Amino acid sequence: MSESTPLQRRRFLGLALAGTLLPAATAACAASGGGEEPGGGSGPTGEVSDQNPFGVAEGAAVDAVIFDGGYGTDYVSFVAAQYADLHGGGTLTVSPSTQIAQELQPRFVGGNPPDLVDNSGANAIGLATIAAQLEDLTPLTEAKNTDGEVIADTLYPGMLDDGTYDGRLVQLNYVLTVYGLWYSKTLFDANGWTAPATWDDALALGAAAREQGKYLFCWGKEAASYYLTLAVDSAVKEGGDEVRVAMGNLEADAWSHPAVQAVLGKMAEAVQAGYFRPGGAGTQFTAAQAQWSQAQEALLYPSGSWIENEMKSQTAPDFQMTCAPPPSVTAGAAMPAAAFHASAGEPFVVPSRGANTAGGMEVLRLMLSKEAATNFARTKLSSTIVRDTVPQDAFGSTALASQIAMLDAAGEDTYTFNFNDVYGFTSQNNVLWNGFLSGQLDVAGLTSGLQQQFDQTREDSGITKVEVS
Amino acid sequence: MSALPGAPGRTAVRGAARPPAASRRRWTFDRVSLVVVFLGVPLALYLVFVLYPFTQAAWYSLTSWSGFTATQEFIGLENYRRLLGDGLFLQAIGNSLSLLVVVPAVTLVLSFALACLLTFGGSSTGAVRGLSGSSFYRVVSFFPYVVPAIVVGIIFGRVYDPSAGLLNGVLTGLGLGRFQDFAWLGEPATALWAVIVVIVWSFVGFYMVLFVASIRAIPAEIFEAARIDGAGRFRTAVFIAAPGIAGSLRTAYVYLGIFALDAFVFLAAMNPDGGPGNSTLVITQQIFSTAFTQGRFGLACAMGVVLAVLTFVFTGLVLGIGQLLARRGAKEARA
Numbered sequence: 001m002s003e004s005t006p007l008q009r010r011r012f013l014g015l016a017l018a019g020t021l022l023p024a025a026t027a028a029c030a031a032s033g034g035g036e037e038p039g040g041g042s043g044p045t046g047e048v049s050d051q052n053p054f055g056v057a058e059g060a061a062v063d064a065v066i067f068d069g070g071y072g073t074d075y076v077s078f079v080a081a082q083y084a085d086l087h088g089g090g091t092l093t094v095s096p097s098t099q100i101a102q103e104l105q106p107r108f109v110g111g112n113p114p115d116l117v118d119n120s121g122a123n124a125i126g127l128a129t130i131a132a133q134l135e136d137l138t139p140l141t142e143a144k145n146t147d148g149e150v151i152a153d154t155l156y157p158g159m160l161d162d163g164t165y166d167g168r169l170v171q172l173n174y175v176l177t178v179y180g181l182w183y184s185k186t187l188f189d190a191n192g193w194t195a196p197a198t199w200d201d202a203l204a205l206g207a208a209a210r211e212q213g214k215y216l217f218c219w220g221k222e223a224a225s226y227y228l229t230l231a232v233d234s235a236v237k238e239g240g241d242e243v244r245v246a247m248g249n250l251e252a253d254a255w256s257h258p259a260v261q262a263v264l265g266k267m268a269e270a271v272q273a274g275y276f277r278p279g280g281a282g283t284q285f286t287a288a289q290a291q292w293s294q295a296q297e298a299l300l301y302p303s304g305s306w307i308e309n310e311m312k313s314q315t316a317p318d319f320q321m322t323c324a325p326p327p328s329v330t331a332g333a334a335m336p337a338a339a340f341h342a343s344a345g346e347p348f349v350v351p352s353r354g355a356n357t358a359g360g361m362e363v364l365r366l367m368l369s370k371e372a373a374t375n376f377a378r379t380k381l382s383s384t385i386v387r388d389t390v391p392q393d394a395f396g397s398t399a400l401a402s403q404i405a406m407l408d409a410a411g412e413d414t415y416t417f418n419f420n421d422v423y424g425f426t427s428q429n430n431v432l433w434n435g436f437l438s439g440q441l442d443v444a445g446l447t448s449g450l451q452q453q454f455d456q457t458r459e460d461s462g463i464t465k466v467e468v469s
Numbered sequence: 470m471s472a473l474p475g476a477p478g479r480t481a482v483r484g485a486a487r488p489p490a491a492s493r494r495r496w497t498f499d500r501v502s503l504v505v506v507f508l509g510v511p512l513a514l515y516l517v518f519v520l521y522p523f524t525q526a527a528w529y530s531l532t533s534w535s536g537f538t539a540t541q542e543f544i545g546l547e548n549y550r551r552l553l554g555d556g557l558f559l560q561a562i563g564n565s566l567s568l569l570v571v572v573p574a575v576t577l578v579l580s581f582a583l584a585c586l587l588t589f590g591g592s593s594t595g596a597v598r599g600l601s602g603s604s605f606y607r608v609v610s611f612f613p614y615v616v617p618a619i620v621v622g623i624i625f626g627r628v629y630d631p632s633a634g635l636l637n638g639v640l641t642g643l644g645l646g647r648f649q650d651f652a653w654l655g656e657p658a659t660a661l662w663a664v665i666v667v668i669v670w671s672f673v674g675f676y677m678v679l680f681v682a683s684i685r686a687i688p689a690e691i692f693e694a695a696r697i698d699g700a701g702r703f704r705t706a707v708f709i710a711a712p713g714i715a716g717s718l719r720t721a722y723v724y725l726g727i728f729a730l731d732a733f734v735f736l737a738a739m740n741p742d743g744g745p746g747n748s749t750l751v752i753t754q755q756i757f758s759t760a761f762t763q764g765r766f767g768l769a770c771a772m773g774v775v776l777a778v779l780t781f782v783f784t785g786l787v788l789g790i791g792q793l794l795a796r797r798g799a800k801e802a803r804a
Contacts (some may be wrong), residue, residue: 031625035609082560101761104520105537106537108537108538109538109539110539111539123761125537125764126762126764128535128537128764129537129764130535130537131765133537133538154729168484213757221654221655221740222742277632277650278631278650278652279630279631279650279651279655280631280652280655281652281654281656281745282629282630282631282651282652282653282654282655282656283630283631283632283652283655283656284626284627284630287630287633291632322728358534423763423765424758424764426742426762427741427743427758427762428557428742428743428747430742430743431742431743431744431745431747431750432509434655434742434745435745435746438652438655438656438745440656440657441744444554460551462533462547462551462765462768
């Protein structure tokens with residue numbers, strides 16, 4: 001042991017070799033076996049009719065890989081019987097997965113991807129990476145559902161916006177997601193508080209919270225960027241569509257827009273005044289969320305509608321989780337007070353080289369029927385993008401009821417943006433927002449950091465851009 | 470071969486009886502199976518699972534591969550040019566190099582000191598021995614190494630929790646009010662150090678055990694002679710124990726260095742996004758996010774190649790300098 005013989009050293013170099021390039025090496029393994037001709041294409045076709053708008057061949061099987069997350073996969077299997085009935089006993093195979101990118105990478109490279117994928121979860125494939133290999137789903141939205149209605153007319157407004165890439169609708173987000181400020185109706189009623197309509201209301205609420213030893217907001221290190229979503233939501237409401245478009249197109253002075261700066265200024269005031277619970281930059285995000293839902297140390301939390309399900313086991317009894325639209329800066333904002341950020345999650349895609357692309361689209365058509373969508377809402381306590389599938393009592397969920405009420409109040413005044421997902425900004429957003437919310441970065445520092453990220457991406461010719469209008 | 474055709478069995482028997490020099494080129498079943506099992510199989514595994522992916526990764530680093538297409542577009546050294554201008558990647562390299570400098574140094578010093586205590590740090594009367602109860606300490610300090618890195622990361626993520634964490638609980642309990650809600654992993658001044666402490670904690674026990682074994686291999690008379698000559702424990706450690714286990718130290722240094730350049734698991738658990746102001750962002754995290762969240766496998770492979778080069782340079786330096794020192798030491802000993 002006391003001297004290193006050449007043999008030991010060689011073995012060591014070997015270990016070094018094996019150990020260090022592992023990340024790159026694993027990436028490398030994935031491409032072996034590539035370069036072959038596509039196995040599928042559109043496959044055999046059947047007769048096209050209203051009951052079979054995509055011409056699925058009799059008995060053609062569908063191979064679906066579905067993200068097995070909070071919603072499970074049974075809502076997809078739900079339509080298997082109906083699919084078999086309509087298409088001569090064709091089977092729908094649902095393979096659950098939590099490693100979508102790692103599992104499907106070899107299949108995309110090898111040219112034999114599944115017919116339908118729910119590309120969701122932490123290991124989802126970046127849309128830009130595979131967009132060119134996906135079917136345009138416009139025919140799906142133009143087709144009629146099983147009740148004979150055109151599918152596009154049965155959806156909440158704006159639900160297809162995030163799925164458009166290079167002018168083609170390449171993904172269909174199935175589950176409605178409402179973004180806003182979440183609070184406990186019980187707590188607010190008991191204190192006579194109301195959800196803030198403007199940032200000045202929010203600051204006043206913060207002062208009231210401090211009097212009780214509570215905070216206005218709290219945050220967790222992996223979810224600091226939820227406050228970016230809140231800031232952009234507020235700024236779009238204040239400044240109108242031009243803000244959303246400037247952000248979506250990564251414009252050179254997007255973060256210097258007066259509406260954006262006004263929102264950031266108000267948030268900085270809240271930080272300075274100590275309305276944010278300290279320590280968020282070092283707190284795991286679900287622990288931070290429990291500070292709001294369980295310990296009730298903070299009054300408001302900005303999030304999407306998955307929050308109810310996510311915190312189910314860590315929510316105080318009789319919390320009555322409720323959502324409110326994001327605050328505007330002034331009463332004279334470009335959009336009405338009821339306007340808010342609504343989009344959809346669980347992105348379903350149909351790879352063009354699948355063996356039965358028509359079957360993949362057909363399964364989506366069946367999932368978008370009233371029957372399947374209502375089944376989803378009832379079993380998951382979340383709405384799909386299909387309108388009018390949630391009854392008045394919202395199956396007893398205050399969170400779901402408040403979302404539906406917000407949607408009804410807003411009408412066409414909803415908006416969405418997805419530049420963070422498209423360009424993979426979330427990690428660096430978290431870094432910047434952790435700094436801002438804990439007071440290490442001021443508005444100028446935050447603005448320049450966010451703008452620098454935009455500028456770098458915009459000027460990098462190696463990154464495909466998504467045009468937003 | 471002079472053997473009759475059709476009688477290989479006899480040849481083999483006669484061959485075995487011959488002197489070894491003559492039978493060197495004879496392919497008996499014994500020799501063939503030995504070569505296949507002990508050379509062929511490992512070499513094949515090495516080629517397929519190490520060298521082939523290696524060259525593949527190097528090739529991909531010259532392409533703009535997204536990771537999901539069957540073909541790759543060749544773009545020459547464009548990815549490397551991009552890395553040179555990528556402030557975030559350069560910052561990650563800086564952080565990785567800081568880990569490379571600090572983690573092995575602190576771990577080795579600590580584990581060597583502990584190993585000395587357990588081997589010759591005991592009572593100065595009677596035979597040279599370690600502290601009483603040393604076998605107990607040895608077992609206990611090995612525990613952290615048995616816990617998987619991801620678990621260590623998650624545990625310490627909670628220990629460092631600003632409001633509910635053990636550390637701040639103890640500190641505020643001692644009356645240090647300024648640590649109320651102090652975010653150890655969220656302050657630029659403390660984040661990297663907090664991570665280093667965790668990594669060192671999880672490795673010290675293992676290297677201590679390794680060094681205890683190496684020090685035991687040094688003849689006890691040398692320690693006794695040193696003591697009789699009046700050397701204290703510190704001098705004994707520096708001039709007897711350290712040179713005596715130079716090989717182990719060097720090996721441990723290389724291994725820890727390679728580990729410090731990786732460090733992915735600990736950071737993925739404690740600061741997955743890069744930490745305050747990216748002060749805990751390391752190269753491997755950048756590789757992961759570039760490949761999997763941004764879908765730029767070509768660029769990620771280029772980062773991997775840079776990391777490999779760094780590792781080779783580091784390993785070469787440590788082993789080369791070690792050899793130089795050893796040679797000089799031997800010369801001095803002869804003089």
